Amino acid sequence: xxxxxxxxxxxxxxxxxxxxxxxxxxxxxxxxxxxxxxxxxxxxxxxxxxxxxxxxxxxxxxxxxxxxxxxxxxxxxxxxxxxxxxxxxxxxxxxxxxxxxxxxxxxxxxxxxxxxxxxxxxxxxxxxxxxxxxxxxxxxxxxxxxxxxxxxxxxxxxxxxxxxxxxxxxxxxxxxxxxxxxxxxxxxxxxxxxxxxxxxxxxxxxxxxxxxxxxxxxxxxxxxxxxxxxxxxxxxxxxxxxxxxxxxxxxxxxxxxxxxxxxxxxxxxxxxxxxxxxxxxxxxxx
Amino acid sequence: xxxxxxxxxxxxxxxxxxxxxxxxxxxxxxxxxxxxxxxxxxxxxxxxxxxxxxxxxxxxxxxxxxxxxxxxxxxxxxxxxxxxxxxxxxxxxxxxxxxxxxxxxxxxxxxxxxxxxxxxxxxxxxxxxxxxxxxxxxxxxxxxxxxxxxxxxxxxxxxxxxxxxxxxxxxxxxxxxxxxxxxxxxxxxxxxxxxxxxxxxxxxxxxxxxxxxxxxxxxxxxxxxxxxxxxxxxxxxxxxxxxxxxxxxxxxxxxxxxxxxxxxxxxxxxxxxxxxxxxxxxxxxx
Numbered sequence: 001x002x003x004x005x006x007x008x009x010x011x012x013x014x015x016x017x018x019x020x021x022x023x024x025x026x027x028x029x030x031x032x033x034x035x036x037x038x039x040x041x042x043x044x045x046x047x048x049x050x051x052x053x054x055x056x057x058x059x060x061x062x063x064x065x066x067x068x069x070x071x072x073x074x075x076x077x078x079x080x081x082x083x084x085x086x087x088x089x090x091x092x093x094x095x096x097x098x099x100x101x102x103x104x105x106x107x108x109x110x111x112x113x114x115x116x117x118x119x120x121x122x123x124x125x126x127x128x129x130x131x132x133x134x135x136x137x138x139x140x141x142x143x144x145x146x147x148x149x150x151x152x153x154x155x156x157x158x159x160x161x162x163x164x165x166x167x168x169x170x171x172x173x174x175x176x177x178x179x180x181x182x183x184x185x186x187x188x189x190x191x192x193x194x195x196x197x198x199x200x201x202x203x204x205x206x207x208x209x210x211x212x213x214x215x216x217x218x219x220x221x222x223x224x225x226x227x228x229x230x231x232x233x234x235x236x237x238x239x240x241x242x243x244x245x246x247x248x249x250x251x252x253x254x255x256x257x258x259x260x261x262x263x264x265x266x267x268x269x270x271x272x273x274x275x276x277x278x279x280x281x282x283x284x285x286x
Numbered sequence: 287x288x289x290x291x292x293x294x295x296x297x298x299x300x301x302x303x304x305x306x307x308x309x310x311x312x313x314x315x316x317x318x319x320x321x322x323x324x325x326x327x328x329x330x331x332x333x334x335x336x337x338x339x340x341x342x343x344x345x346x347x348x349x350x351x352x353x354x355x356x357x358x359x360x361x362x363x364x365x366x367x368x369x370x371x372x373x374x375x376x377x378x379x380x381x382x383x384x385x386x387x388x389x390x391x392x393x394x395x396x397x398x399x400x401x402x403x404x405x406x407x408x409x410x411x412x413x414x415x416x417x418x419x420x421x422x423x424x425x426x427x428x429x430x431x432x433x434x435x436x437x438x439x440x441x442x443x444x445x446x447x448x449x450x451x452x453x454x455x456x457x458x459x460x461x462x463x464x465x466x467x468x469x470x471x472x473x474x475x476x477x478x479x480x481x482x483x484x485x486x487x488x489x490x491x492x493x494x495x496x497x498x499x500x501x502x503x504x505x506x507x508x509x510x511x512x513x514x515x516x517x518x519x520x521x522x523x524x525x526x527x528x529x530x531x532x533x534x535x536x537x538x539x540x541x542x543x544x545x546x547x548x549x550x551x552x553x554x555x556x557x558x559x560x561x562x563x564x565x566x567x568x569x570x571x572x
Contacts, residue, residue: 015331017309025303045301064564198512224510224517226484231512262564271557278350278548 010041010049012056014229015199020056022049028122033114035167040122046227048123050091052115052162056227063093063126066193066233068264069223071097073272074156074191074237076255077244081155083107085183087143087171089160090115092127098158099133100259106136107152109143111167116140144170147179154183159192164203172203174210177238181214187241194220197275197282198230204282211238219244220283221272223263234283245273296327296335298342300515301485306342308335314408319400321453326408332513334409336377338401338448342513349379349412352479352519354550355509357383359558360442360477360523362541363530367441369393371469373429373457375446376401378413384444385419386545392422393438395429397453402426430456433465440469445478450489458489460496463524467500473527480506483561483568484516490568497524505530506569507558509549520569531559 008024026042039051047060058066071094075081082104086094090110098106110116116138119126131138139146143159157180161168170176171192180190190211195203204220211218215238223233237244252266275283294310308329315326325337333346344352357380361367368390372380376396384392396402402424405412417424425432429445443466447454456462457478466476476497481489490506497504501524511519523530538552561569 011307017311017330018332019307021297021305021307023303044303046304065562226517231510231517260563263562265560265562267560268557268562271554271560274551274553274557276351276549276551276554277546 010051010056012054012227012229018229020227020229022046022056029118031114031118033112035112035114036162038112038114038118040118049227050115050119050123055162057162058091058093058126059227060123060125062226063091064261065223065225065263067093067097068261069221069272070094070158070160070191070193070235072256072259072261072264073221073235073244073269074158074189074239075101076247076252076269077237077239077242078156078187078189079242081189083152083154085109085152085154085157087147087157087159087161088168089158091119091123092116092130094158094160095136096126096128096130099130099135101255104135107139107154108136109139109141109146111140111142113140142167144176147176147183150179150183152183153185155185155188157184157188157190159190161193163195172207172210174213177211178214181238181240184240189237189239189241189244190215191235191237194234194236196228196230197222197232197234197279201282204234204236207236211236214238216240217243219273220275222275222279222283223272232279245270296337296342298340298513298515304515306513306515308332308342315404317400317404319398321398321400322448324398324400324404326404335513336401336405336409341448343448344377344379344412345513346409346411348512349377350547351509351511351549353379353383354547355507355558356380356444356446356477356479356521358542358545358547358550359507359521359530359555360444360475360525361387361389362533362538362555363523363525363528364442364473364475365528367475369438369440371395371438371440371443373433373443373445373447374454375444377405377409378402378416380444380446381422382412382414382416385416385421387541390421393425393440394422395425395427395432397426397428399426428453430462433462433469436465436469438469439471441471441474443470443474443476445476447479449481458493458496460499463497464500467524467526470526475523475525475527475530476501477521477523480520480522482514482516483508483518483520483565487568490520490522493522497522500524502526503529505559506561508561508565508569509558518565531556
């Protein structure tokens, strides 16, 4: 039996024989929502951590890597985004980064209010004040249904989802990407998280194959997130107009001039699409 | 008490409250050498792993990232390297990568024969056949003394060391870098592993400060190694001739044309020196 003095550690499994472990210095929140277990813990090294079921979703210290990569690449790929759609992203980090651009409107559709509320209360630096921005609209609703019902136009869309199981599964389907493409115009851009190139290669291939019929360009790009097991992480972007890997470097600098970032840099944009050879087969699987 | 059926796990501590853990599927080698504990274990996800004291040094599955970055950046920075010196690097991976270039000679000075032998026997894919190459000379000796005594000329040198404690401490001193510069000519290049930008920022600053008096250019570059806690890892290169970040892209392609790699790419060379903003203060600490 664990003694009361012994701190608990959380295990985030990568492979079967490899994991990241985090000491639980305090449990701030622990709730079973209608969709998942939602926890916020305090950890000396990574600060406050959001954990959904048993997977670390984001942490105070490294959240900006994932959110900046998922937001700024598609936003800079579109020549002049005005209306943006976010599916998922309940922690608010993606909406926060999106609103740094001079857009007119952003709609965020998150299925689980518990994630929104837990992050707002316990890790307020992630959503920052994004929900108070008059350009933002928050809907607690099923993103798949929202996209299927259509009726609105967006320039850029992003999907910030958990792994493809349960309620997230439909977010990776060809049908969903096709309905999404219908909401986006002739220059429309969609970016999604597409999993680990080390142990979810089938997922990357599936995303690419499911996007291909609906977008002119489909490109996978790479980031490194310290709190994701295996570290390397992919994002896949579909674009109707411009090639995401071909945006003019001077335009990137100009577009990001007044947007302070901690990870994404215009000078590194094109390098994100240059996959190391050992990941090339995974990243160009489609 | 641990039951005999329960597998052991190895813990590689990052911060105080964060670690990577690996299941020990078999212990292949466990020895206390004159310098350190040398272990080789088998792990389902990373293959065979070399562990010195309690730190994972390298693994069968991801060793190429570290070795390619530490070898090809300095070798391509020198316009025509003929003679190469490696200090440390007992697993042989750095010598293997070095010998892929059309050099005339490489001397490797490793202080601990136990590391050489354990890797040769249990992870032969890392040294490959590098010691049998007639261009290679292996000395089991104190690298600090070898450099201090001088008397030989090299074009490129690399230091593949453990953390700066015990026998490795002197490998990070200004005196050592000065003696190293004396062995290298007017176009000489030195590259060293300089630690984690997340939790060894003082080390990076020290390496930069200690190199600065002895080299015209001092540049820190970045890699991501899944089995190093915190993942991001730095290397620092001192150069007397060319700017390591300014080598002509077409020359890089030409130099690497017949050298197959799994991580390092000429197209990504310049991006290695573009540090994400959150690491800029750490990487330009000097």
